[in-house]
Amino acid sequence: MGDKMGKIISLVNQKGGVGKTTTSINLSASLAVLGKKVLLIDLDPQGNTTTGVGINKGEIQSSIYEVLIGERKITETMLKTKYKDFYIVPSSINMAGLGNELIEKARAEVGFKEGEQLKNCLEDIKDSFDYIIIDCPPSLDIIIKNALAASNSVIIPVQCEFFALEGITQLLRTIMLAQKSLNPTLDIEGVLLTMYDARTNLGLEVVEDIRKFFKEKVYNTIIPRLVRLTEAPSHGEPIIAYDPKSRGSEAYINLAKEVIERNGK
Numbered sequence: 001m002g003d004k005m006g007k008i009i010s011l012v013n014q015k016g017g018v019g020k021t022t023t024s025i026n027l028s029a030s031l032a033v034l035g036k037k038v039l040l041i042d043l044d045p046q047g048n049t050t051t052g053v054g055i056n057k058g059e060i061q062s063s064i065y066e067v068l069i070g071e072r073k074i075t076e077t078m079l080k081t082k083y084k085d086f087y088i089v090p091s092s093i094n095m096a097g098l099g100n101e102l103i104e105k106a107r108a109e110v111g112f113k114e115g116e117q118l119k120n121c122l123e124d125i126k127d128s129f130d131y132i133i134i135d136c137p138p139s140l141d142i143i144i145k146n147a148l149a150a151s152n153s154v155i156i157p158v159q160c161e162f163f164a165l166e167g168i169t170q171l172l173r174t175i176m177l178a179q180k181s182l183n184p185t186l187d188i189e190g191v192l193l194t195m196y197d198a199r200t201n202l203g204l205e206v207v208e209d210i211r212k213f214f215k216e217k218v219y220n221t222i223i224p225r226l227v228r229l230t231e232a233p234s235h236g237e238p239i240i241a242y243d244p245k246s247r248g249s250e251a252y253i254n255l256a257k258e259v260i261e262r263n264g265k
Helices: 020-033 048-052 064-068 093-108 117-122 142-150 168-181 201-217 227-235 247-262
Strands: 007-011 038-042 086-089 131-135 153-159 187-196 218-224
Touching: 007 020, 007 142, 020 038, 020 048, 020 086, 020 131, 020 153, 020 187, 020 227, 020 247, 038 048, 048 227, 064 093, 064 117, 093 142, 117 142, 142 168, 153 168, 187 201, 187 247, 201 218, 218 247, 227 247
Parallel strands: 007 131, 007 153, 038 086, 038 131, 153 187, 187 218
Antiparallel strands: none
């Protein structure tokens, strides 16, 4: 494919419940709808992203777990979703115990650098996609280390709530450490405000705080707090399929447009 370079973007925030999975699914689906070829990698042991795109966990032969421990090639675990140009590498519950196995492996193998498994696994395929989106678990462990080492950039979803900036400093420290030790070119792709409730003034204050702190990194698109958005994954559908006319659909399409625009492709 020559000059086509895939962009690898991790969604990170060690706080749970900030709309990370919802964003992974819907940003990926929206990028695909806008004509991009997308691979979504589910690194969360809970596998909600996997079921959220309509994959039945019972039918999964192999997952990102087998890829990371070196038993499978990533191309062997890749599944096509129902949507054009939208693929997923599913997660499995085994991911929960992955940390120790990778640390053992790093000790045992010569030339095996802890934290670089995922990066190595993506080498062969990254140029077959426009975007590779990685949904990370809400933690700051070896799995995140792998995601940050493999990524070009990160998107940080931040919930519009009072303690939004709490924990962000810790996250930024993790990102800086990854830049130092694993991935000097790692960049903040953008900061996404999620779960915005127009009925509370609090939301507005948070938006202002976040914009002050992250400046032009903050996307113009703000994801509203909507029941339809939380329902969609339990039906195994991105919002664009579940309720194409909803405000949630519109928001994620707008976000995808911003991501494409910022990347100039």
